[in-house]
Amino acid sequence: xxxxxxxxxxxxxxxxxxxxNCKCPRCRAGDVFTGFTYSVKGxxxxxxxxACGLKFEREPGYFYxxxxxxxxxxxxxMISVCVAAYILGLELSKENIWYYVGLIICTSLVFAPFNYxxxxxxxxxxxxxxxxxxxxxxxxxxS
Ligand SMILES: [Zn+2]
Numbered sequence: 001x002x003x004x005x006x007x008x009x010x011x012x013x014x015x016x017x018x019x020x021n022c023k024c025p026r027c028r029a030g031d032v033f034t035g036f037t038y039s040v041k042g043x044x045x046x047x048x049x050x051a052c053g054l055k056f057e058r059e060p061g062y063f064y065x066x067x068x069x070x071x072x073x074x075x076x077x078m079i080s081v082c083v084a085a086y087i088l089g090l091e092l093s094k095e096n097i098w099y100y101v102g103l104i105i106c107t108s109l110v111f112a113p114f115n116y117x118x119x120x121x122x123x124x125x126x127x128x129x130x131x132x133x134x135x136x137x138x139x140x141x142x143s
Contacts, residue, residue, distance in 0.1 A: 010135045015125060025124045025131050027052035027138045037113050052137040063120055070119035074108060081107045
């Protein structure tokens with residue numbers, strides 16, 4: 001029980017939980033996005049964390065790096081879908097190549113909002129030097 005609470009009685013939130021729920025990487029309390037992944041207005045990012053005051057875009061063009069993460073996610077998804085189709089019985093031949101192309105295009109379109117969101121979250125959580133979990137910042141920002 002004591003391991004789940006910080007010194008200031010703020011509950012500790014795991015890194016994985018914070019990332020999956022798109023919470024601020026520093027306090028893991030404030031939302032990074034304004035809505036849900038597949039909502040019409042859901043892909044809008046907050047400028048600063050409403051709980052601790054962290055500015056998410058740490059420098060101009062900071063989220064360009066997320067394109068590389070998004071590319072890796074997209075490749076992994078496309079390969080996974082093609083392997084799954086092959087295992088489920090879609091023969092890899094010249095006649096079926098357009099089914100695979102269609103699968104790849106559909107996969108890219110369906111997962112685009114997911115990749116956009118989680119590439120930025122991976123960048124903030126795992127690829128940003130000097131950005132650590134500091135739950136005590138919540139209190140400092142509010143006071
Ligand atoms: Zn925060």
